[in-house]
Amino acid sequence: MSVDTVSLTGWGRTAPTTALRFRPRSYEEAAATVRGCGPRGSIARGLGRAHGDAAQNAGGSVLDMTALDRVRTVDAAAGVVVCDAGVSLHRLADVLLPLGWFLPVAPGGRYITVGGAIGSDVHGHNHRAAGSFARHVMEFELLTADGEIRTVRPGTPLFDATAGGLGLTGVILSATLRFHPVATSLMAVDTQRATGLDDLMARMTAGGRHRYEYAWVDLTARGRATGRGVLRRGEHAPLDALPAHARRTPLAFRSSAAVPAAPFPVPDLVPGGLLGRMSAAALNEIGYRRAPRSRTGELQRISAFFHPLDGAPHGTRVPGRSGFVHYEFTVGPGREETLRRIVGRIARRRCPSFNAVLKRFGESGPGWLSFPEPGWSLALDLPAGLPGLARFLDSLDEEVAGAGGRVCLTDDSRLRPGALAAMYPRLPEFRALRAELDPKGAFRSDLSRRLSL
Numbered sequence: 001m002s003v004d005t006v007s008l009t010g011w012g013r014t015a016p017t018t019a020l021r022f023r024p025r026s027y028e029e030a031a032a033t034v035r036g037c038g039p040r041g042s043i044a045r046g047l048g049r050a051h052g053d054a055a056q057n058a059g060g061s062v063l064d065m066t067a068l069d070r071v072r073t074v075d076a077a078a079g080v081v082v083c084d085a086g087v088s089l090h091r092l093a094d095v096l097l098p099l100g101w102f103l104p105v106a107p108g109g110r111y112i113t114v115g116g117a118i119g120s121d122v123h124g125h126n127h128r129a130a131g132s133f134a135r136h137v138m139e140f141e142l143l144t145a146d147g148e149i150r151t152v153r154p155g156t157p158l159f160d161a162t163a164g165g166l167g168l169t170g171v172i173l174s175a176t177l178r179f180h181p182v183a184t185s186l187m188a189v190d191t192q193r194a195t196g197l198d199d200l201m202a203r204m205t206a207g208g209r210h211r212y213e214y215a216w217v218d219l220t221a222r223g224r225a226t227g228r229g230v231l232r233r234g235e236h237a238p239l240d241a242l243p244a245h246a247r248r249t250p251l252a253f254r255s256s257a258a259v260p261a262a263p264f265p266v267p268d269l270v271p272g273g274l275l276g277r278m279s280a281a282a283l284n285e286i287g288y289r290r291a292p293r294s295r296t297g298e299l300q301r302i303s304a305f306f307h308p309l310d311g312a313p314h315g316t317r318v319p320g321r322s323g324f325v326h327y328e329f330t331v332g333p334g335r336e337e338t339l340r341r342i343v344g345r346i347a348r349r350r351c352p353s354f355n356a357v358l359k360r361f362g363e364s365g366p367g368w369l370s371f372p373e374p375g376w377s378l379a380l381d382l383p384a385g386l387p388g389l390a391r392f393l394d395s396l397d398e399e400v401a402g403a404g405g406r407v408c409l410t411d412d413s414r415l416r417p418g419a420l421a422a423m424y425p426r427l428p429e430f431r432a433l434r435a436e437l438d439p440k441g442a443f444r445s446d447l448s449r450r451l452s453l
């Protein structure tokens, strides 16, 4: 097992902290690390794609799980996979697609691990149809604070605390997952431009027939164009939709090394640490104009439809050297006015925001700290160096909490603990289970200390 001292951040590159990083190669090594962790405790880390400090542990240990990356068994008839928690979703797609199975939930980044997907209970563009990741987990093995390995199944408190539990109940070592059947590895995609937020929401409300749906929103547009965006809906393409030459290998995983065309371009590092408002508006304008007004049935690679932001898989396409804050929240059905008000406030403030994505969520999963709940979700990136950002986002938190909504914890880097209880009503159960399971606090992270989880 390799051990080193490293400075770590989340994907937003804010608030680096130093920890002792262990990279176990077996379950026994992982258990030894947890048993031997010092007073600052330990936390599991996957590929570090959570935007905030959920996989950091200042002055303590971090278990880098990426060396535990075996795909153990594949039942090609049933679409059931048993794998180590350090396997990436990209690798699973690579193995399973040629067999006619796709990820049940594909988040916007595919370079994330199975452990991270369960620990954050990630959602995808198909939340209304499929719910979040944990719904497709048949069981997992969890290394708990006592160094024991438990098999955890749905319908138990430990499952519900661990799905979206941010690594704080233990280290997931392996999981059994159910996949979704597909006939081809291409997507049939419909695109529509919407002239403003109301137009966009009306189209999304009227939709619902497609398995996948999301909208990119131009949060720099103002006036009547406030909240304009590009709506994208997709289905796995049926065999007869493919051109003749592609029908010979319909399930080839055409992920391609080439950078997929991003509908919303993100610039590389900008000298001076802050992407200006003008350039943000210009880039958003290009993103909007580049999209077709209306197009149906366009065949796209899975990577282009789901993962435009993965174009530079291990690069740092970050606006500004101080990193960026990812702000992601939900508001329930009937609370559209809050969403309108927040979008209006961001636009009027002329925030240089990027990668804003609007989705509609379906039923919540069982996870006590899982983020998705029925309604609307908006996610956006903002340069961390933006003057007055902390106060501005605190005031958005108040609006969100006041409307019965919540902020996503796995991507959070700045929420105040006071806002948490209203957003996550099952927090007391989570804290009680942790107190019983892990009385000495073997599992801790910067996020758990910041929010007293």
Ligand SMILES: Cc1cc2nc3c(=O)[nH]c(=O)nc-3n(C[C@H](O)[C@H](O)[C@H](O)COP(=O)(O)OP(=O)(O)OC[C@H]3O[C@@H](n4cnc5c(N)ncnc54)[C@H](O)[C@@H]3O)c2cc1C
Pocket: 011, 043, 044, 045, 046, 047, 048, 049, 050, 051, 054, 055, 065, 085, 086, 106, 107, 108, 109, 111, 112, 113, 114, 115, 116, 117, 119, 120, 121, 122, 123, 124, 125, 165, 166, 167, 168, 170, 171, 172, 173, 309, 310, 410, 411
């Ligand atoms: C480009 C991009 C797009 C994204 N799109 C989406 C999206 O559409 N939907 C969405 O929900 N998220 C999205 N995310 C966020 C990301 O998918 C999640 O944060 C995911 O959890 C990251 O997985 P990871 O393996 O990198 O985990 P890390 O970032 O390393 O860790 C995330 C959390 O999981 C815990 N964890 C990791 N491994 C384990 C384990 N083995 N056992 C227990 N706990 C563990 C960590 O302790 C931490 O709390 C996106 C991120 C990026 C960079």
